[in-house]
Amino acid sequence: MKQTQYAIEAVDLTRKFGDLVAVDHINFKVEEGELWGLLGPNGAGKTTIVRMLCCLLAPTEGMAKVGGCDVQKEAGGIRKLIGICPQETTVYERLTGRENVNLIGKMHKMPKAELKKKTDELLEKIGLAERADDQVITYSGGMKRRLDLIMALVHDPPIQFLDEPTLGLDPAVRRAVWDFILELKERKKTLIMTTHYMEEADELCDRVAIIDYGKIIAEDTPTKLKEKAGRGDIIEMEFTGSAEAAIKRLRKLKFVKTADAVGGRLVVVAEAGICRLGEIISTATKAGGTIGTIHPQENTLEDVFLHLTGRRLR
Amino acid sequence: MMATAVDLAVKNLKTIFRDRVYLFFLIGMPIFMMLLIGLAFRGGTATYNVGYVNYDGGPSSRYFINILDNASALPLPPNAPLKDVLTMIQFNNTDSLENAFRQGNIVAGLIMDEGYSPATANETVTLFVDESTISASIAVKSTVATISSILAGDPLPKEYWKQLDKPISVEFNTLNFMVVGTLTYAVSIIVFSATASIARERDKGLFSRLRTTPMSIKDFFAGGLMSQLVISLVQTISVFAVSYLIGFRPMGVTGMDKAVNMMAAFVVAMILSVACVGLGLAIAAFAKNEDQAVGISWFVIIPMMFLSGTWFEPQDPTMKTISWAFPTTYANKAIRAILVRGTPLLDTSNYLVSLAVYAVIIFIVGVAIFRKKTM
Numbered sequence: 001m002k003q004t005q006y007a008i009e010a011v012d013l014t015r016k017f018g019d020l021v022a023v024d025h026i027n028f029k030v031e032e033g034e035l036w037g038l039l040g041p042n043g044a045g046k047t048t049i050v051r052m053l054c055c056l057l058a059p060t061e062g063m064a065k066v067g068g069c070d071v072q073k074e075a076g077g078i079r080k081l082i083g084i085c086p087q088e089t090t091v092y093e094r095l096t097g098r099e100n101v102n103l104i105g106k107m108h109k110m111p112k113a114e115l116k117k118k119t120d121e122l123l124e125k126i127g128l129a130e131r132a133d134d135q136v137i138t139y140s141g142g143m144k145r146r147l148d149l150i151m152a153l154v155h156d157p158p159i160q161f162l163d164e165p166t167l168g169l170d171p172a173v174r175r176a177v178w179d180f181i182l183e184l185k186e187r188k189k190t191l192i193m194t195t196h197y198m199e200e201a202d203e204l205c206d207r208v209a210i211i212d213y214g215k216i217i218a219e220d221t222p223t224k225l226k227e228k229a230g231r232g233d234i235i236e237m238e239f240t241g242s243a244e245a246a247i248k249r250l251r252k253l254k255f256v257k258t259a260d261a262v263g264g265r266l267v268v269v270a271e272a273g274i275c276r277l278g279e280i281i282s283t284a285t286k287a288g289g290t291i292g293t294i295h296p297q298e299n300t301l302e303d304v305f306l307h308l309t310g311r312r313l314r
Numbered sequence: 315m316m317a318t319a320v321d322l323a324v325k326n327l328k329t330i331f332r333d334r335v336y337l338f339f340l341i342g343m344p345i346f347m348m349l350l351i352g353l354a355f356r357g358g359t360a361t362y363n364v365g366y367v368n369y370d371g372g373p374s375s376r377y378f379i380n381i382l383d384n385a386s387a388l389p390l391p392p393n394a395p396l397k398d399v400l401t402m403i404q405f406n407n408t409d410s411l412e413n414a415f416r417q418g419n420i421v422a423g424l425i426m427d428e429g430y431s432p433a434t435a436n437e438t439v440t441l442f443v444d445e446s447t448i449s450a451s452i453a454v455k456s457t458v459a460t461i462s463s464i465l466a467g468d469p470l471p472k473e474y475w476k477q478l479d480k481p482i483s484v485e486f487n488t489l490n491f492m493v494v495g496t497l498t499y500a501v502s503i504i505v506f507s508a509t510a511s512i513a514r515e516r517d518k519g520l521f522s523r524l525r526t527t528p529m530s531i532k533d534f535f536a537g538g539l540m541s542q543l544v545i546s547l548v549q550t551i552s553v554f555a556v557s558y559l560i561g562f563r564p565m566g567v568t569g570m571d572k573a574v575n576m577m578a579a580f581v582v583a584m585i586l587s588v589a590c591v592g593l594g595l596a597i598a599a600f601a602k603n604e605d606q607a608v609g610i611s612w613f614v615i616i617p618m619m620f621l622s623g624t625w626f627e628p629q630d631p632t633m634k635t636i637s638w639a640f641p642t643t644y645a646n647k648a649i650r651a652i653l654v655r656g657t658p659l660l661d662t663s664n665y666l667v668s669l670a671v672y673a674v675i676i677f678i679v680g681v682a683i684f685r686k687k688t689m
Binding site for chain 1: 321330
């Protein structure tokens with residue numbers, strides 16, 4: 001990888017398909033060792049961005065660099081630096097799991113011994129060791145997806161593109177893949193992950209770019225995005241006492257957006273409301289009354305997307 | 315580069331050889347066809363039923379019929395190309411003869427008028443032949459004409475009587491003709507195989523995945539070509555093995571001659587394979603998906619089979635001209651010359667060079683189209 005300030009950099013990156021502008025003059029920078037997420041609905045342009053960064057699609061306008069190499073001029077250099085787990089499962093069904101992994105390792109010219117060690121290690125870690133020598137055609141969808149991930153990582157690339165890495169996985173396997181991604185993050189790999197699962201972006205990404213209709217409409221850490229936009233955390237409380245008085249007091253708090261009585265409960269929407277739970281409770285009780293069960297519901301990136309676009313992600 | 319291409323070729327071969335349906339189609343089908351053809355034609359030289367009405371009834375006309383029925387009764391040299399191919403069946407009158415012809419019971423009819431003699435055969439003998447059966451038509455006409463000439467005392471063409479320097483040990487027959495056809499058919503399926511495998515890799519994103527690795531595009535095409543050549547080799551060996559068991563023997567006086575001729579046929583088959591892979595690449599590039607690619611490949615393979623002399627020679631001059639657009643035409647002619655007539659490989663250079671040039675051009679064009687359309 002070239003000595004460069006950013007692992008990935010895009011300037012006015014654009015891709016058109018006829019009249020359709022799939023990616024519209026986007027700008028972003030990803031630092032080395034960062035897990036950068038692209039969150040957006042299906043068809044927003046996430047995969048097109050990944051394909052351009054992986055030199056599979058030429059940009060119509062603009063420039064992008066991966067590992068300091070220009071995507072249009074130095075594709076050969078980029079291919080040595082990257083690994084990709086594509087959105088669609090792309091494995092050879094008539095090869096075994098191990099043969100699929102070995103093939104990618106061989107394409108990267110990995111030494112035989114190293115390839116074997118790395119393949120065994122990854123198959124074990126991702127839970128495919130027992131079925132490694134079976135043809136992939138006998139695998140379940142989740143197993144194929146995990147194999148896809150191993151194929152992206154076997155050559156230990158410094159920059160990895162994970163295009164919807166947990167699409168179609170059951171919750172347990174998704175959790176295992178998350179742990180694996182977090183481990184890569186600890187090892188200071190640069191990761192670019194696309195997802196339309198808000199909780200995935202929230203849990204894993206250092207920074208998230210929210211994309212809609214080919215444009216990045218917001219970019220920051222998940223926490224800051226939620227602070228800046230979205231309706232805020234929702235605190236639902238059982239309350240005995242004068243709800244009207246409590247609501248009056250709560251509405252005076254600057255961070256409280258709304259406070260209402262719904263079915264004998266107080267429902268408070270507040271910026272970083274969970275962090276400020278103590279202040280909310282004390283304000284309500286000062287009006288006279290006691291608090292029963294509390295149901296705090298954190299603000300999500302879904303809310304952020306809704307706030308920014310007026311639409312839900314899914 | 316070579317190691318990566320070999321790795322890709324091994325991958326291709328594993329994916330093909332582990333798919334039983336695909337494998338049957340590529341290798342089992344030609345073997346099956348060879349078996350059927352072999353069983354159908356293994357009787358050596360075919361015989362044809364010819365009906366006759368002898369209105370003359372004299373000794374000359376009876377002798378003529380007898381010789382037509384048993385040509386070997388003539389004192390001919392051992393290598394003379396006149397064989398006992400006609401079985402003469404007597405009819406009492408022209409109506410019954412024509413009726414048998416219409417029914418398909420005989421492939422030809424011969425009417426001998428009164429006053430027949432070898433010298434007046436042109437005026438007293440009427441012959442009609444089922445022209446739709448090409449081999450029968452040729453065999454009957456040539457046998458009747460040759461025997462008529464001999465009986466009339468006409469000098470036969472010089473080469474007819476000439477002793478060959480190297481006697482031909484295996485005669486031409488339908489089985490030999492069909493073995494070559496089956497071989498080129500088997501190799502032609504490479505068009506389908508190459509088209510399907512390349513289109514599948516592209517459709518399923520496997521090609522894109524490989525393109526994110528340092529694999530060069532040359533590696534990809536070299537790997538594809540290598541694997542298809544291996545399949546061709548297996549097809550060719552299989553077809554020859556089965557044909558040998560059925561009774562096919564390549565031309566050649568000595569065992570070494572035969573072995574050399576077989577190797578020469580392999581060389582031609584491999585060159586044909588390169589051309590077929592090139593066609594496959596071009597088709598895969600144009601097709602929008604694998605299903606379409608497979609359909610188009612058969613749209614190319616079938617005319618190749620029917621027009622290039624794989625099973626029969628086209629008769630129409632226009633179709634004959636069009637047939638030169640297909641690599642199988644050159645391959646059929648070269649392999650038939652080598653295996654059926656014992657022509658040395660180098661003496662087929664006109665076909666061989668044309669086929670090689672065709673193969674190189676179509677492969678380069680196929681690669682170029684694929685690159686342009688896919689990348």
